[in-house]
Amino acid sequence: MSRKIRILISKPGLDGHDRGAKYIARALKDAGYEVIYMGIRQSPEAIVKTAIQEDVDFVGLSLLSGAHNELFPEVVRLLREQGANDVIVFGGGVIPQEDISYLKEQGIEAVFTPGTPIQKVIEFIETNKERVLH
Amino acid sequence: MIGKLVNGIIHGETRSIARAISWIENDVPQKEELIDALFEHTGRAQILGITGPPGSGKSSLLDRIIEQERKRDKKIAVLAIDPSSPFTGGAILGDRLRMQKHTVDAGVFIRSMASRGHLGGVAGATSDSVKVLDAAGFDLIVIETIGVGQTEIEVMNIADLVMLVLVPGLGDEIQALKAGVMEIGDIFVVNKADKEEANRLKAEIEYVLHLKTEDEKGVKNPIFMTSATENTGIEELVNGLHEYMQRMGENGTLRERRRRRVTLELKKIITAKIEAHVHKFLETGNNLDVWIDQILRKKTSPYKLINEKVIQILKELKEK
Ligand SMILES: Nc1nc2c(ncn2[C@@H]2O[C@H](COP(=O)(O)OP(=O)(O)OP(=O)(O)O)[C@@H](O)[C@H]2O)c(=O)[nH]1
Ligand SMILES: [Mg+2]
Numbered sequence: 456m457s458r459k460i461r462i463l464i465s466k467p468g469l470d471g472h473d474r475g476a477k478y479i480a481r482a483l484k485d486a487g488y489e490v491i492y493m494g495i496r497q498s499p500e501a502i503v504k505t506a507i508q509e510d511v512d513f514v515g516l517s518l519l520s521g522a523h524n525e526l527f528p529e530v531v532r533l534l535r536e537q538g539a540n541d542v543i544v545f546g547g548g549v550i551p552q553e554d555i556s557y558l559k560e561q562g563i564e565a566v567f568t569p570g571t572p573i574q575k576v577i578e579f580i581e582t583n584k585e586r587v588l589h
Numbered sequence: 590m591i592g593k594l595v596n597g598i599i600h601g602e603t604r605s606i607a608r609a610i611s612w613i614e615n616d617v618p619q620k621e622e623l624i625d626a627l628f629e630h631t632g633r634a635q636i637l638g639i640t641g642p643p644g645s646g647k648s649s650l651l652d653r654i655i656e657q658e659r660k661r662d663k664k665i666a667v668l669a670i671d672p673s674s675p676f677t678g679g680a681i682l683g684d685r686l687r688m689q690k691h692t693v694d695a696g697v698f699i700r701s702m703a704s705r706g707h708l709g710g711v712a713g714a715t716s717d718s719v720k721v722l723d724a725a726g727f728d729l730i731v732i733e734t735i736g737v738g739q740t741e742i743e744v745m746n747i748a749d750l751v752m753l754v755l756v757p758g759l760g761d762e763i764q765a766l767k768a769g770v771m772e773i774g775d776i777f778v779v780n781k782a783d784k785e786e787a788n789r790l791k792a793e794i795e796y797v798l799h800l801k802t803e804d805e806k807g808v809k810n811p812i813f814m815t816s817a818t819e820n821t822g823i824e825e826l827v828n829g830l831h832e833y834m835q836r837m838g839e840n841g842t843l844r845e846r847r848r849r850r851v852t853l854e855l856k857k858i859i860t861a862k863i864e865a866h867v868h869k870f871l872e873t874g875n876n877l878d879v880w881i882d883q884i885l886r887k888k889t890s891p892y893k894l895i896n897e898k899v900i901q902i903l904k905e906l907k908e909k
Contacts, residue, residue: 458615459678459705484679489703491682494689501692505685508698510607538604 460584461511465493465502467526468518475569476517479547482573483515488580499529507539512587513580516563518548528561535562541587545579547571591619595626601664601726603698609721610700614714624717630724635834637729638748640710640773643736645756646780648687649817650826651733655691657827658729666698666727668718670711672735673703680704684733698727710734710741716854719747742773746853749843750775750833755794757786771797775810776833782814782822870905871898 464480466473473495480492491509493502506514514534516527527546534542546558547567555566565579597605612620639647648669655665669684682701691697700718707713711734722730734744745751753774758781777798779791791812798810811829815822837843868874883889 457705459703461611480681484674484681485677487677487679489673489680489682491701492686494686497689498693501689504603504692505699507603508607508700510611 458588459489460513460580460587461489461491461509462513462515462580463491463493463502463506463509463511464515464517465497465505466495466517467497467499467502467530468522469496470519470521471495472519473517475519475547479515479517479573479576483576483580486573486577486580499526499533502530503533503537503539506534506542507537511542512584514542514544515576516544516546518546518550523548523550524554524557527558527563531562543583543587545576547576591623591626594623598627598721598725599630606698606721606725607700610702610714610718613717613721614702614705614712616714620717624720627720627724631720632723634719634723634727634730636719636723636732636747636749637830638732638734638744638751639754640734640737640741640744640751641754641778641780642756642759645736645754646817647733647754648684650754650778650780650815650823651731652688652691653815653817653820653823654731654827654830655688655697657823659691659694659696662696663728664696664726665729665731666700666722666725667731667733668700668702668715668722669733670702670704670715670735673705675706678705698722698725704735708741709743710737711743711747716747745773746850749846750830750837752776752778752830754778754780755790756781757784757790775837776826776830777810777812778826779812779814780817783816783819787814867902870902 462483464476464483466476476495477492480490483490491505491511493505502514502516514530516530518526523546527544531544534540534544544563545565545567546563548569550558550566550568558566564583567576594605594609598609609623612623639651641647651667655667658665667685667688669682671680671682671684673680680703682703685699685701688699691699702712702714702718704712705714711732715732719730719732732744732748734741751773753771753776755778757779777794779787779794781787791814794812798812811833813822813826813829815826817823834843837846880894884891884894
């Protein structure tokens, strides 16, 4: 038996920059994870469908600015609605401090702001992966 | 647990299908029982392999093929394989990026697969995953391989037919093809036909195929010109795929291939099972270092040592 951690990296919303998301995807690959890269301008519905088909353990959402307070919780809500209860969602982007606690209440388990070393993201995955090993 | 999963799969439920594929990828202990339980529900789907050099447009073309097949109301599943890093084991799976518009279509299921060290252009989990998708009721299952060289040809042992996607401007490509890859293609596609030199590539393929059919005097392999980006030639290609498939059914090729597939599968399972038993019996894990030392100190030689072990095993078998 050989279990691998699978992570979906996606950018919901309308802004078209994906440098950050691509960087994260590559760094997670280098850390030994299998990364499904979905790219920019994804609807929460498409993200959730993909997460389920790919049977991922984590979903990472990246958003430069804007509608994180709507889009991130919507992804969590749709995942749970579809029965994907064990998938762990985290986010990244230019997100003000006061929104972070709101997002955490909504089930986004970690929020990484620009400049966070990638090692923090990997640590987050490593400390939480036991929970998703089925 | 398995009963529930099997039930979900044969009812085409996405989460069960996806989880079953993970079981296969992770080689969980219940895997064999699951596949056996699904077996009676398999055998209905058509299985198409798409292969070709990196960047030749396999995923883009597949995106277009899905479009056509959905118009004909077929349910389609895709297994898209990308390589795992041999150093970290990590992978970026990006094929589905080119098939985004089908994401929310309930009649399409796309799964990315890392090769996880398996050689041959597919993953070790690919062939069993095809069975899951077959049992789930997909009409067409497409396997996109990682970009081929000359040894990545395992897809021909899994698919009913293989489409080889080539593109103009790869220089020595056709040379490599002469050396072997051409044999794996049933249907040939010159993609990026919007580019110059596509016609010349077609002529070269025709020439190589001419050599191939001359000594086999078998079926003619069709060649199609497509542009995935400009959406040209796709309908002809899809019609061609259907015609070819039908011909394979009529002239017995399909039956032959499926028979061959079972043959290879059985051989593979026999080898794997026997190997596992032998290692267990001989306690290879514990003893290997000792054996190696004996050989290095010239106390014995490799054939002699192993033949003694084999005799030991055979004796044990007789006594039982
Ligand atoms: N001009 C032109 N470009 C194309 C065509 N088909 C695909 N491309 C481009 O070729 C590049 C590679 O396409 P993919 O579909 O990812 O190719 P692939 O064979 O799946 O690539 P790998 O899976 O990485 O081996 C992309 O930039 C496509 O836009 C075509 O018909 N014409
Ligand atoms: Mg591809």
